[in-house]
């Protein structure tokens with residue numbers, strides 16, 4: 001008998017407003033942006049959408065279960081974006097130089113993000129995406145010739161790429177630890193996984209940085225930030241650098257176990273689970289006073305402040321923010337997505353909804369094919385809104401199908417039924433330097449806008465598709 005996860009009933013998401021609002025939205029948005037005479041009429045239409053946070057951008061018969069790749073945007077976010085693009089277009093110079101919301105220093109939006117995450121203004125820099133935040137961090141830290149960093153075999157290229165660059169350019173040593181195989185991983189507890197990945201051995205001790213993900217895009221494993229912090233302290237690792245691409249908008253980053261402040265640097269996007277616009281993200285920097293020669297602002301117009309020695313107290317988050325023209329209208333819309341979360345009941349509430357849907361997906365796979373689940377399901381602390389599993393023939397559930405072709409076939413057949421999930425490559429354990437060896441699995445992301453009905457549609461369609469697989 002396989003243990004089942006107990007699901008709490010979840011509230012219907014705001015997609016229920018879809019039918020009511022679709023006519024109004026398509027009128028306002030289908031016209032796109034128009035400047036000149038129409039502008040005041042457009043502004044009035046947008047005003048009426050600003051408080052409407054239905055997810056009607058997604059067609060009614062489309063079950064979108066891939067927020068792990070990209071989220072969508074509710075109307076209030078879309079209209080905020082459009083409104084501020086128009087504002088910019090009307091008065092570009094003023095917008096960039098002086099506007100308190102759109103201007104290059106971004107203090108207003110940085111403050112709003114800081115409030116949402118319960119940290120300070122100078123802990124926050126707004127970025128284009130996770131990749132930018134990780135690059136600013138890894139390239140900014142002043143690694144010396146004998147330094148090493150610890151990472152895992154399942155990191156995204158957003159972490160691996162800058163580490164590789166430093167490895168090749170200046171010989172930074174990289175200790176890559178392998179996750180256990182899927183059948184072992186799915187039954188593990190949080191402390192077991194963290195101890196397995198980062199044992200107290202000389203090869204890991206005294207590393208300069210531990211560079212890992214909060215939630216793994218491959219397996220959906222969520223590594224509790226407090227456990228990573230404890231581990232980094234135990235191993236005397238100076239910096240805990242976190243890739244939070246799959247966490248913002250899914251996990252409450254102000255709560256005990258997963259509080260942002262457990263990390264030293266945390267990079268995350270606005271465009272995935274948060275349902276903000278493309279090209280938005282956040283970099284959290286714990287030490288607001290960090291500066292050269294400990295940390296350099298690599299993408300910035302403000303290095304001069306440190307170089308001339310006159311203003312050594314200039315906050316690094318501000319130095320990283322002032323980097324030419326950024327996606328300021330996008331940042332206003334990302335902040336709107338955060339306000340929306342607060343209006344809905346807060347990040348903790350959103351997390352509960354997402355986890356409850358993902359438990360439902362996990363239980364469905366467990367009930368039919370316990371051998372095929374990859375994501376952990378026994379320890380609550382490891383759960384996320386991502387569920388990964390190997391497909392299987394419905395009548396032979398004991399045999400996981402791990403090849404790319406079978407997985408892509410299932411993804412394509414589900415898409416023919418208007419269900420969007422994705423295929424994901426999982427590096428095999430034991431050979432951290434040969435990252436190209438992978439098995440393939442299906443990944444289902446349950447976002448805030450998803451409903452129990454979406455999960456039911458997925459289950460129904462999956463059963464049909466797996467009955468047809470050869």
Ligand SMILES: Cc1ncc(COP(=O)(O)O)c(C=O)c1O
Nearest residue numbers: 129130131156158217243245269
């Ligand atoms: C773990 C992880 N890191 C980084 C990224 C890249 O995210 P972004 O587009 O925000 O740079 C992704 C995208 O899927 C991801 O899953």
